[in-house]
Amino acid sequence: MTGSPLIRALDRVGVTFLVLLAIIAVAVPLGNLLVPPSSPLHVSLYFVSLFGKYVCYAILALAIDLIWGYCGILSLGHGAFFALGGYAMGMYLMRQIGTRGVYANPILPDFMVFLNWKELPFYWHGFQYFGYAALMVVLVPGLLAFVFGWFAFRSRVTGVYLSIITQALTFALMLGFFRNNFGFGGNNGLTDFKDILGFNVQSAETRSALFAISVAMLGLGFYICRAIVSSKLGKVLIAIRDAENRVRFLGYRVESYKLFVFTLSACMAGIAGALYVPQVGIINPSEFAPGNSIEAVIWVAVGGRGTLIGAVLGAILVNYAKTTFTSGPLAPYWLFVLGGLFIAVTLLLPRGIVGTVEHWWKGIGPKTRGNGVAPAGVADPHPAE
Amino acid sequence: MRALYGRLRALAVAFGLLLAMAAANAQSFDEALTGFTADSFSDTENAIGAVARSGNARAAQVIAALQDGRLFFDPDGKKVYIKDKDDRLTDAATGEAAGAAPADLRPVRLNNRLRRAVEAALGGLSLFAEDAGRRFDAAQAVFRSRDQAALPALESALAKETDPGVKTALAEARAAVVLNMSGASEADKLAAIPVIRARGDQDSVALLAGLPADTPAAVTKAANDAIASIQSSLAVWSALQNAWYGLSLGSVLLLAAIGLAITFGVMGVINMAHGEMVMLGAYTTFVVQEVIRAYNPGLFGYSVVIAVPLAFAVSGIVGVLVEQGIIRFLYGRPLETLLATWGLSLILQQAVRTAFGPTNRDVGSPSWMSGAFDVGQLTITYNRLWIICFSVAVFVGLLGLLRFTRFGLEMRAVTQNRPMAASMGIRTGRIDALAFGLGSGIAGIAGVALSQIDNVSPNLGQGYIIDSFMVVVFGGVGNLWGTLVGAFALGIANKFLEPYAGAVLGKIAILVLIILFIQKRPRGLFALRGRAVEA
Numbered sequence: 001m002t003g004s005p006l007i008r009a010l011d012r013v014g015v016t017f018l019v020l021l022a023i024i025a026v027a028v029p030l031g032n033l034l035v036p037p038s039s040p041l042h043v044s045l046y047f048v049s050l051f052g053k054y055v056c057y058a059i060l061a062l063a064i065d066l067i068w069g070y071c072g073i074l075s076l077g078h079g080a081f082f083a084l085g086g087y088a089m090g091m092y093l094m095r096q097i098g099t100r101g102v103y104a105n106p107i108l109p110d111f112m113v114f115l116n117w118k119e120l121p122f123y124w125h126g127f128q129y130f131g132y133a134a135l136m137v138v139l140v141p142g143l144l145a146f147v148f149g150w151f152a153f154r155s156r157v158t159g160v161y162l163s164i165i166t167q168a169l170t171f172a173l174m175l176g177f178f179r180n181n182f183g184f185g186g187n188n189g190l191t192d193f194k195d196i197l198g199f200n201v202q203s204a205e206t207r208s209a210l211f212a213i214s215v216a217m218l219g220l221g222f223y224i225c226r227a228i229v230s231s232k233l234g235k236v237l238i239a240i241r242d243a244e245n246r247v248r249f250l251g252y253r254v255e256s257y258k259l260f261v262f263t264l265s266a267c268m269a270g271i272a273g274a275l276y277v278p279q280v281g282i283i284n285p286s287e288f289a290p291g292n293s294i295e296a297v298i299w300v301a302v303g304g305r306g307t308l309i310g311a312v313l314g315a316i317l318v319n320y321a322k323t324t325f326t327s328g329p330l331a332p333y334w335l336f337v338l339g340g341l342f343i344a345v346t347l348l349l350p351r352g353i354v355g356t357v358e359h360w361w362k363g364i365g366p367k368t369r370g371n372g373v374a375p376a377g378v379a380d381p382h383p384a385e
Numbered sequence: 386m387r388a389l390y391g392r393l394r395a396l397a398v399a400f401g402l403l404l405a406m407a408a409a410n411a412q413s414f415d416e417a418l419t420g421f422t423a424d425s426f427s428d429t430e431n432a433i434g435a436v437a438r439s440g441n442a443r444a445a446q447v448i449a450a451l452q453d454g455r456l457f458f459d460p461d462g463k464k465v466y467i468k469d470k471d472d473r474l475t476d477a478a479t480g481e482a483a484g485a486a487p488a489d490l491r492p493v494r495l496n497n498r499l500r501r502a503v504e505a506a507l508g509g510l511s512l513f514a515e516d517a518g519r520r521f522d523a524a525q526a527v528f529r530s531r532d533q534a535a536l537p538a539l540e541s542a543l544a545k546e547t548d549p550g551v552k553t554a555l556a557e558a559r560a561a562v563v564l565n566m567s568g569a570s571e572a573d574k575l576a577a578i579p580v581i582r583a584r585g586d587q588d589s590v591a592l593l594a595g596l597p598a599d600t601p602a603a604v605t606k607a608a609n610d611a612i613a614s615i616q617s618s619l620a621v622w623s624a625l626q627n628a629w630y631g632l633s634l635g636s637v638l639l640l641a642a643i644g645l646a647i648t649f650g651v652m653g654v655i656n657m658a659h660g661e662m663v664m665l666g667a668y669t670t671f672v673v674q675e676v677i678r679a680y681n682p683g684l685f686g687y688s689v690v691i692a693v694p695l696a697f698a699v700s701g702i703v704g705v706l707v708e709q710g711i712i713r714f715l716y717g718r719p720l721e722t723l724l725a726t727w728g729l730s731l732i733l734q735q736a737v738r739t740a741f742g743p744t745n746r747d748v749g750s751p752s753w754m755s756g757a758f759d760v761g762q763l764t765i766t767y768n769r770l771w772i773i774c775f776s777v778a779v780f781v782g783l784l785g786l787l788r789f790t791r792f793g794l795e796m797r798a799v800t801q802n803r804p805m806a807a808s809m810g811i812r813t814g815r816i817d818a819l820a821f822g823l824g825s826g827i828a829g830i831a832g833v834a835l836s837q838i839d840n841v842s843p844n845l846g847q848g849y850i851i852d853s854f855m856v857v858v859f860g861g862v863g864n865l866w867g868t869l870v871g872a873f874a875l876g877i878a879n880k881f882l883e884p885y886a887g888a889v890l891g892k893i894a895i896l897v898l899i900i901l902f903i904q905k906r907p908r909g910l911f912a913l914r915g916r917a918v919e920a
Contacts, residue, residue: 297724
């Protein structure tokens with residue numbers, strides 16, 4: 001293989017995907033802002049926000065696929081990093097409300113006035129600046145992941161034990177954030193946002209801009225993940241996934257590799273959360289719920305783990321199904337469908353949709369395409385676990 | 386002869402005095418009763434006191450009737466009546482049936498102050514009751530009310546008392562009254578303090594802290610010393626109470642987690658639907674109780690006993706079906722089993738929600754599991770006591786199963802080294818299915834126990850699944866003792882942290898401690914060892 005991973009990441013599949021994303025990033029906002037409502041090509045504001053939400057979920061799915069599909073770390077608590085990034089953005093947005101809140105206090109958000117707090121807690125200082133908030137979006141989940149991962153990987157907690165511990169982590173965070181005196185809005189969360197960077201959060205232009213930024217972030221995240229897994233680092237990660245002990249005996253510091261990719265994945269999840277919050281308009285502690293994190297894992301499983309595109313596809317498909325079911329008369333059956341999806345995917349479709357397609361393609365490939373070398377960056381998603 | 390004549394005269398005088406007193410009492414009792422007919426609170430209050438002091442045999446009945454709202458008066462005839470449970474009227478003064486009810490019969494009204502006076506009066510009157518239990522309650526009532534007017538009655542009751550428990554209560558009541566009386570001497574008050582200190586509960590602290598302002602300094606100092614010593618002993622009792630709660634929580638966690646530990650040990654899979662097996666057991670109890678309520682209410686006391694094997698069967702069968710239908714095909718892929726069982730838990734929850742509704746269902750406790758008793762300052766409830774005994778019994782039963790039966794032997798073999806066990810001729814597939822069924826069955830039994838102390842709803846399982854995981858992670862899966870130690874340790878630690886940090890922070894602290902603990906022992910307390918164990 002030639003060239004740096006940054007070039008190798010831009011293989012045929014990668015470039016196609018990025019171009020597709022670029023088209024969507026431009027077409028959807030145009031469809032909303034320029035095309036008149038009467039035309040069939042018009043994209044309503046509702047759909048712009050909805051797809052924006054899906055895109056944020058896709059970024060989260062990418063983050064999970066990076067550590068699960070390529071490194072074998074099944075984190076059932078990634079929703080915690082997503083929610084932490086969301087809260088950081090939410091805190092910035094709350095500070096921006098200023099005197100337009102219900103209690104019209106220039107410094108304190110409404111819920112603090114309601115709780116009779118006299119001054120801003122120390123951890124809220126600095127969130128009136130976007131730069132600081134953006135830094136926190138990446139730093140807080142990253143730091144938590146770093147500390148947690150350092151303890152966990154160093155003591156060689158793997159497999160099921162690790163998954164359970166990550167579940168407990170997000171559960172504990174959920175319990176904490178639900179408390180009203182934690183200073184993060186309690187069970188109501190943070191909401192009623194007015195504007196972001198001076199632009200009205202509700203307006204069509206802002207929503208389109210947020211959508212475009214989300215798609216851009218998705219593309220960037222995809223590119224970075226692709227670059228990582230096409231590099232030597234990626235090879236080591238796949239080796240860790242398949243046979244961790246052997247990699248350790250070969251001399252690689254397995255803990256360091258895992259820690260790096262886990263922290264990076266947490267930062268990505270935090271960014272996803274931060275983009276999610278202004279588009280949805282609220283962040284509350286139920287985002288920390290263990291069930292949310294496990295659902296995120298199933299997006300990756302449905303789409304195909306170990307193929308980054310599969311993660312994106314799975315996130316969008318499953319969430320689209322969820323929206324369809326839960327906003328219609330079929331709402332009570334959604335949990336049956338979701339549960340059935342879990343069981344069906346693990347039993348019948350272990351490679352996921354994209355993984356199965358690739359498997360067929362590779363099966364056909366060597367006979368028609370010659371050397372049968374797998375495209376760069378795509379790992380065989382048939383783990384030894 | 387003169388001596389005899391003198392004694393006879395004394396006797397006659399005494400008798401005459403008694404008669405006069407009786408007449409006067411009767412007179413004062415009648416006069417007191419008319420106080421009720423004025424329909425004014427202050428008159429009623431005086432009347433209550435006068436009736437109580439009158440010493441008339443019917444005084445207790447009248448005041449009891451007043452407390453129950455069964456005392457009526459006729460403003461025209463100035464007579465007071467008692468209405469009994471069958472709505473029959475009797476004359477309060479004479480006790481005879483009143484015949485026809487007068488036209489304008491009104492109840493004697495009470496307000497909160499009068500209620501306290503009634504309680505104090507009843508307390509005073511009950512001091513001489515026949516039943517020792519009633520005398521004890523009366524002494525406690527006076528202790529709380531500190532009514533000075535009850536002092537003479539207390540003194541005479543103390544002199545006559547034979548039961549030691551009641552005597553102590555009367556002495557405490559007397560001490561309480563003395564401490565609050567301005568007329569009592571300093572020596573009396575100083576003597577009263579050790580009596581209160583010996584009682585040693587929260588009420589005593591309140592009493593000693595709330596002495597009137599004119600208390601002498603020496604008495605106040607003695608009182609403060611007594612408060613300090615009572616509080617330190619109360620702290621010890623409080624720690625014991627926390628230990629009790631911890632034991633109770635630990636026993637619940639043990640029941641919930643032991644099935645998980647078994648399946649994880651034998652098969653290496655974490656069953657995320659384990660909480661739902663617990664829920665199924667709880668709902669089985671509910672259904673059993675409904676059936677009993679509908680067809681044979683007399684068996685209600687046995688409902689829990691009947692539910693235990695049924696819940697085991699229901700959850701066990703579901704477990705075997707799950708193993709055969711889902712888990713078997715995911716052999717060697719524990720992470721995917723986790724996901725599949727999570728999906729199963731969603732399905733089970735929604736199915737129960739659809740069948741029984743999303744709200745809590747009412748599961749009652751049989752009479753032998755209700756109520757509580759006190760040991761010192763510790764309150765022990767029967768249902769938790771039974772659950773602790775039950776968990777220990779289940780644990781011992783499982784130990785026996787593992788140690789003494791063929792099935793247990795094969796399960797242990799498969800846990801320790803699956804390929805070798807298979808080579809020895811053990812049908813590992815069958816053991817897997819039966820172990821999963823056993824684990825789920827135990828979860829079902831846990832559900833029966835949980836239904837007694839927790840709400841029965843489709844979300845019941847979710848509340849215990851994380852804690853069960855923590856127990857398994859902490860205790861390790863090599864050994865059932867690990868689960869026992871893990872469950873009780875986590876339960877007690879949780880309950881001890883609670884008063885200081887609150888329930889939520891306590892849970893978070895436990896989680897952090899477990900993560901740190903895992904640094905030292907990544908496989909838990911009682912880990913499996915050997916080359917067969919994947920690193």
